[in-house]
Amino acid sequence: MTIRNTTALTTTAIAAALAGVLIAAPAAAQSGSTSQSATGQSATGQSATGQSATGQSATGQAAGQTGNQEMSETAQRCLEDLRQVDQRLAESGYGRVGPEGYGTYGGAYRERPAGTAAGDAAGTASMGGLTSPRQDMQTLLRAGYIMAITGHGEGCQTVVQTAQDMGDRYTRALEEGDRQEALRQWRNEYLGSAIGVAELDRPMRIDEIIGADVRNLQDERLGEIEDVVLGANGEIDYVLLERGGFLGLGTEEVAVRWQDLKVTPSPYRDTLILDVREDVLENAPTVDDETRLGLGQDEQHRRDIDGFWEQTFGEKRG
Known part of the structure; x- marks a missing residue:
């Protein structure tokens, strides 16, 4: 889920x-009394004069284009x-x-x-x-x-x-x-004092997690949390890290195990720490709209994700 x-x-x-x-002011100036139909403006915004929802009239089509x-x-x-x-x-x-x-x-x-x-x-x-x-x-x-x-x-x-x-x-x-x-x-x-999410003395709210800044210990920005994936027990299994692009355009989502994250201490708790180099994420498992929906149930995809992070942190900690 x-x-x-x-x-x-x-x-x-x-x-x-x-x-x-x-x-509001420019919009009000652009919309005149001609935008209202004889029976009142319709749900589609079309008026008796033929004005469409985009405000383009039938007689002014060329100018509108x-x-x-x-x-x-x-x-x-x-x-x-x-x-x-x-x-x-x-x-x-x-x-x-x-x-x-x-x-x-x-x-x-x-x-x-x-x-x-x-x-x-x-x-x-x-x-x-x-x-x-x-x-x-x-x-x-x-x-x-x-x-x-x-x-x-x-x-x-x-x-x-x-x-x-x-x-x-x-x-x-x-x-x-x-x-x-x-x-x-x-x-x-500050970043070095981050606490593992499994060790927190109180749980984090969803609105603290989604949209959170994600950085490594070198204070390099890795992205932000776009979504979370819950397991059958209702606890967070994965977070989806959005990286690259601008305002959701041209971005990709990387699946990260929740257990691999740390959070900076109170009173801010404004940053999640993933202790990897930025280039590691280039090879990390990604999700799209199709795989996102089945992530909680797709065992093979979960094994691929878990295997990647086990190898990443296994090599690092071994």
């Missing part, structure tokens, strides 16, 4: 809401800009917690007190609707993606600029004093 990425769906819903706020082509080009450019911003953010390590908690990201993020129910349960920083810098950046980039594919290029470019500004602010903060070296030393200890 697999549990789909409910965190991603929630994030997409938030992004859609954000996109809706930013594009030209506009759609232009929007498509704009969307492609903005999607590429988003991908490049995402790559630069990953290279800078944006979203990582440090010795100041999430303070490096600005005053909007405040650390929940360690040892409190709120801090231990959430494992993130919070101010109002904010969660953590990495999750909030993902929400922002998803909003830009939604704007791009719906033809709102200006809104998408606003997102690109905002994401760049946030990333630049983080980079400048790290360049002050000895923060870069202090961060490196602190994270070496």
